[in-house]
Amino acid sequence: MATNTESVDLVGDEAATNLARAALFAALVGAFAYVTFPNPVSPVDVTLQVLGVFLAGIFLGPVWGGASLVLYLAAGALGAPVFEGGSAGVGALVGQTAGYLWSYPIAAAVVGAVVHRGAALRDLRSVGLPSLVGAMVLGTVVIYGFGVAGLAIVLSLGPVEAIAVGAVAFLPAEALKIAAAVGVVRSDAIAAA
Amino acid sequence: MTLSFVPGDSLAHRLDPRSKLLVQVAFAAVAYAYTTPRGLALLTLVAVGCLLAADGGPRDLWGYRVAFPVLLFAPLVAGATLGAPWFRVERAAATGLASYRVLLLLVVAAAYVRSTPVRESRAAVQRTVPGRPGVFLGVGVALVFRFLPLLKRDLAATRAAVRARLGAERPRRERMRLVAVGGLSRAFSRADGLGTALVARCFAWNPTLPRLAFRRVDAPALALAASMFAAAVLRLA
Numbered sequence: 202m203a204t205n206t207e208s209v210d211l212v213g214d215e216a217a218t219n220l221a222r223a224a225l226f227a228a229l230v231g232a233f234a235y236v237t238f239p240n241p242v243s244p245v246d247v248t249l250q251v252l253g254v255f256l257a258g259i260f261l262g263p264v265w266g267g268a269s270l271v272l273y274l275a276a277g278a279l280g281a282p283v284f285e286g287g288s289a290g291v292g293a294l295v296g297q298t299a300g301y302l303w304s305y306p307i308a309a310a311v312v313g314a315v316v317h318r319g320a321a322l323r324d325l326r327s328v329g330l331p332s333l334v335g336a337m338v339l340g341t342v343v344i345y346g347f348g349v350a351g352l353a354i355v356l357s358l359g360p361v362e363a364i365a366v367g368a369v370a371f372l373p374a375e376a377l378k379i380a381a382a383v384g385v386v387r388s389d390a391i392a393a394a
Numbered sequence: 395m396t397l398s399f400v401p402g403d404s405l406a407h408r409l410d411p412r413s414k415l416l417v418q419v420a421f422a423a424v425a426y427a428y429t430t431p432r433g434l435a436l437l438t439l440v441a442v443g444c445l446l447a448a449d450g451g452p453r454d455l456w457g458y459r460v461a462f463p464v465l466l467f468a469p470l471v472a473g474a475t476l477g478a479p480w481f482r483v484e485r486a487a488a489t490g491l492a493s494y495r496v497l498l499l500l501v502v503a504a505a506y507v508r509s510t511p512v513r514e515s516r517a518a519v520q521r522t523v524p525g526r527p528g529v530f531l532g533v534g535v536a537l538v539f540r541f542l543p544l545l546k547r548d549l550a551a552t553r554a555a556v557r558a559r560l561g562a563e564r565p566r567r568e569r570m571r572l573v574a575v576g577g578l579s580r581a582f583s584r585a586d587g588l589g590t591a592l593v594a595r596c597f598a599w600n601p602t603l604p605r606l607a608f609r610r611v612d613a614p615a616l617a618l619a620a621s622m623f624a625a626a627v628l629r630l631a
Contacts, residue, residue: 224534227538228545232542233574271531273538279516280398286457286458287457288500289397290506291418293503378570
């Protein structure tokens, strides 16, 4: 073991809690990858990862929400089975899912910034339904914009073809996730925020 | 079965994690630079060699099965056209090559995942990214590895509970909400307990890490990475 001989530089209480929450949210997004629901319009099942991205932005805010998704990508790249279908490795970050994955931190930050109107967190009970839904619609646009662009570049598809492969079958399910996320925020079970 | 670290004593297991990461990035660069039948044929040998060096086999690729439908489907979509000639082979072939390239990237990534324990990955991150961002990434990655199985179990328990109460007959949106609420409240309570425990145990920005050192076995891997980078740069220049 390498030993540090300089004095110990302690992490503050607030930063430690935020780091723990960011890491747990990253793990939760990973665990959501294993939860599949039948897709209303396609035989391909949908997972709840995107719901996790929305919730990270809503509950942790733009800064720690984005940081949490960066942790998710880093852990997946280094071998935690957190990507779609329990896969892992750098391959997912440069393969056909690259656009979707790289967009997650940005989408979480966007959702958080719209919901909280800036970097500081505000009480979620004071957030109106339009800004909640608007934030998640914007997040969906970010995720699918990057995702379809990534698909087009990585698999050398045209824009229409990329949308056919990577968005058409999944967009209706995103509406369900947005509705579910609104239900989560409005439910009394989550008191930690 | 998911892809994960398997203890062993293969060549890849003995390499420094940083050289393995470098090989992966270089492989991706060169695969994107030479997406030609000849280039990919050569890279297939490199990718299979990487997997064999980690004592891996086709079974390790099973973890990537969800990626296969898209990779198979994309060339068909790319080739199809509205109107004559209905199917353009050259477009399908271009996308087919791109799909195969992604498959090779996954093979190389599988070799890394199979041969690298979490603490080495964490040490590699923390020694490569300087300062507090590096510590944040290192600690966070280690915590994700640690808590993923617990949260997976929490979610499975929530789903089982929902099903036991005939929740499977509720609308899909409602089922998603229930699973998310269950997972979220467990994640928050675990996070708050963890945060307190971290502070109580003197969680520091400068922890002690396992020692990492490039050794003689790393030389071929580093040479491979350097030559692939050079090839990619030559192609782009």
